[in-house]
Amino acid sequence: DLHRRRHSFPTRRSSDLYVSRATGDDADDGLTVGTAVRTLARGAQLVRNNFPDQLLLADGGEWDERLVTRDGCWTKGGASPDRPMVIGRYSEGAAGAQPPRITYRGTNPQFASSAIQVMGEEFPGNLWIVGIDFAPRQDDSVAHSAVYLYTNKSHVAIEGCRSVGGNSFLIADGVTPNGLNDLYVGRCSIERTKDAGGQHSGGGYVVRVGRALFDGNVLDTVGWDGVARTADCKFNQGWYIVGNFETAADCVLFTNNLVLRPAHCAFQLRGQESYALWNTVVDAPIGISGGHAMLPAGCYWTGGIGENTIVGWAACPGAAQGESVRYSRGSGAQVIKNEYVDPRVSAYVEQPVGDVAYWGNRVTRTTPGGAQ
Numbered sequence: 001d002l003h004r005r006r007h008s009f010p011t012r013r014s015s016d017l018y019v020s021r022a023t024g025d026d027a028d029d030g031l032t033v034g035t036a037v038r039t040l041a042r043g044a045q046l047v048r049n050n051f052p053d054q055l056l057l058a059d060g061g062e063w064d065e066r067l068v069t070r071d072g073c074w075t076k077g078g079a080s081p082d083r084p085m086v087i088g089r090y091s092e093g094a095a096g097a098q099p100p101r102i103t104y105r106g107t108n109p110q111f112a113s114s115a116i117q118v119m120g121e122e123f124p125g126n127l128w129i130v131g132i133d134f135a136p137r138q139d140d141s142v143a144h145s146a147v148y149l150y151t152n153k154s155h156v157a158i159e160g161c162r163s164v165g166g167n168s169f170l171i172a173d174g175v176t177p178n179g180l181n182d183l184y185v186g187r188c189s190i191e192r193t194k195d196a197g198g199q200h201s202g203g204g205y206v207v208r209v210g211r212a213l214f215d216g217n218v219l220d221t222v223g224w225d226g227v228a229r230t231a232d233c234k235f236n237q238g239w240y241i242v243g244n245f246e247t248a249a250d251c252v253l254f255t256n257n258l259v260l261r262p263a264h265c266a267f268q269l270r271g272q273e274s275y276a277l278w279n280t281v282v283d284a285p286i287g288i289s290g291g292h293a294m295l296p297a298g299c300y301w302t303g304g305i306g307e308n309t310i311v312g313w314a315a316c317p318g319a320a321q322g323e324s325v326r327y328s329r330g331s332g333a334q335v336i337k338n339e340y341v342d343p344r345v346s347a348y349v350e351q352p353v354g355d356v357a358y359w360g361n362r363v364t365r366t367t368p369g370g371a372q
Contacts (some may be wrong), residue, residue, distance in 0.1 A: 016054045019043040020092060021061035033092065040102075044069050049076040050124055052083035056090040057100035057132065064103045067116040074118045078126035081155040081182070087116075088130040098133070105136035105144055105166065114148040114171075118156070125153030129161060136166040145171040145205075152179030162189040167201035169193065174208035178250055183212040193222045195263065200235050202263060206271075207242040210250030214239060214257060223263030229285070231318030233263035238284075241271040252303075254279060264316050265289045274303040281308065285316035290327040290335065293351040300331030300354045311341040323348040330356035342366055 017030040017037070024030075024038035030046050037043050040063050047053040049069075057063075067087065069075045078084035089100050106113035115134055118127065134146035145168040149156060152175040163169040169190040174180035183206075190203045202223035206212065223236025238259040241252050252274040259266035259281045266281040270292045281287040287310035291301030305325060313322030320326065322344030325335055328351035337360040340346040346363050349356075 015046075015048070015051070016056055017043050017046045018056050018058070018090065019061070020058040021063060022058065023092070024058075033090070039063070040065050040067050044074070044076075047076055047085065049122065050079055052078045052080075052085060054086040054088060056086075056088050059089055059091045059099055060097035062101045062103060066104050066106075066114075067102070070120065072117065073120050074116050074127075075120035075123045076127075077124040077153070081126055084126040084128045084155065084157070086128045086130060087132065088128070089132065099131050099162070101133040101135055102146075103135050103137065113144045115146050117148045117150070119148075119150040123151055123153055125151070125155045127155070128157040128159065130157075131160045132162075134161065134163040134166070134169070136163075145169065147171075149173065149180060149183075150175060152176050154181040154183075156180065156182070157184040157186075158188060159184070159186045160188065162191075163193075164191045165193070167193055167195070168203065168205060170204035170206070172204065172206045172209050172212075174210070177208055178210035180209045181211045181250065183209055184215075185217060186213070186215045188217045189220075190217065190222060191220045192226065194225050195223060195230075195232050195236055200237070200240060202236045202240065203238045203259075205237075205240045205242070206252070209241075209252065212241075212252045214252075214254045216255075217257045219257070219259045219262065219266075221261045222259075226261070229263055229314065229316045231316075233285075233316050234319030236263035237268045238262040238266040238281075240265070240268045241274045251275070253277065258282075259284065261314070264319060266310075268292070269301060269303055269305070270295065272300065272302050274301070275306070276308060277304070277306050279308045281310045283312045283314045284310070285314050285320040285322060286326050287313075287324045287340075288326075290325070290333060290356070291329040291350075291354075293328050295329045300329050301327070301333050301356075302331050304334040304336070305338060306334065307337045309339045309341065310343070313342075313344045320348075325361075326350055327356055328353065330354045333357070336360045338362075339364055 020036040024036040028035040324340040
């Protein structure tokens with residue numbers, strides 16, 4: 001459907017640019033599979049800003065370089081929300097070939113070491129990143145995210161990607177209150193991210209973003225090494241929404257995600273209008289946290305935690321020791337119809353400032369034989 005829509009505008013046709021590590025040649029034009037270019041740098045040079053071009057990487061290829069258009073950043077996007085630029089994949093016909101993989105990791109802090117750092121005033125928004133694997137080299141000394149969005153433009157989608165290693169999959173900063181809107185992260189797999197010197201790490205760190213949906217993602221062992229949680233792990237969340245302290249944030253939704261063995265919180269909802277609905281959390285020191293004791297005066301969590309399943313618990317030295325739900329500083333927020341399976345503490349009220357409705361929640365106890 002996307003392909004048909006994009007080719008129904010004869011006055012501004014899109015271009016598909018092909019990049020192949022195995023058969024590409026940067027002397028070619030990249031416009032067909034047979035004339036694919038070889039490097040990400042050449043492909044990035046060929047796609048056009050403000051056009052619905054597709055930069056397609058060949059399955060089975062591996063690149064130890066960044067996706068860059070200018071000054072270390074990615075600055076190009078599509079023509080409109082329904083005619084986005086796409087960074088995606090294609091098959092060269094090899095059966096069972098793995099998705100294209102980017103292994104880049106720099107030595108500078110956070111955004112400068114990311115595989116793709118989206119920023120720049122000329123970036124128009126309207127960008128999709130689809131079906132790419134990220135496998136950054138490990139380096140415990142420098143915080144890192146596979147994708148870094150530092151932009152107040154809108155309509156960015158990340159779908160069907162996989163990230164193994166590094167410190168975070170995503171850092172998204174809208175620069176100004178509600179600067180980045182219409183962000184979608186869906187059906188991504190994020191595994192084995194690891195703490196870097198107490199920096200925030202895990203699945204994603206999101207600030208000054210509105211109208212965002214995180215749906216159907218799987219996070220497995222994020223924010224620690226999988227061996228022993230440490231006191232530093234209390235900074236490391238599966239999904240961490242900080243929100244907009246200057247103004248009320250538009251809605252941020254976390255739905256249908258699976259979070260296994262996070263370092264600390266599976267979800268920390270510090271954003272004002274942020275919700276976690278229909279998610280499953282397994283073995284977390286805190287399953288889901290709504291609000292925060294450090295929110296500024298008069299800034300309340302107004303969202304909800306509803307119909308989630310939170311299974312088991314874990315301990316994190318220097319931090320929480322097994323709370324299915326924690327909440328504080330709410331105003332009209334709701335914690336409703338969640339199921340806590342074998343909790344240590346089903347719900348903990350950190351700082352009862354404001355009004356949080358708590359009802360319809362259920363505790364289920366099991367035995368080794370499976371009986372409740």
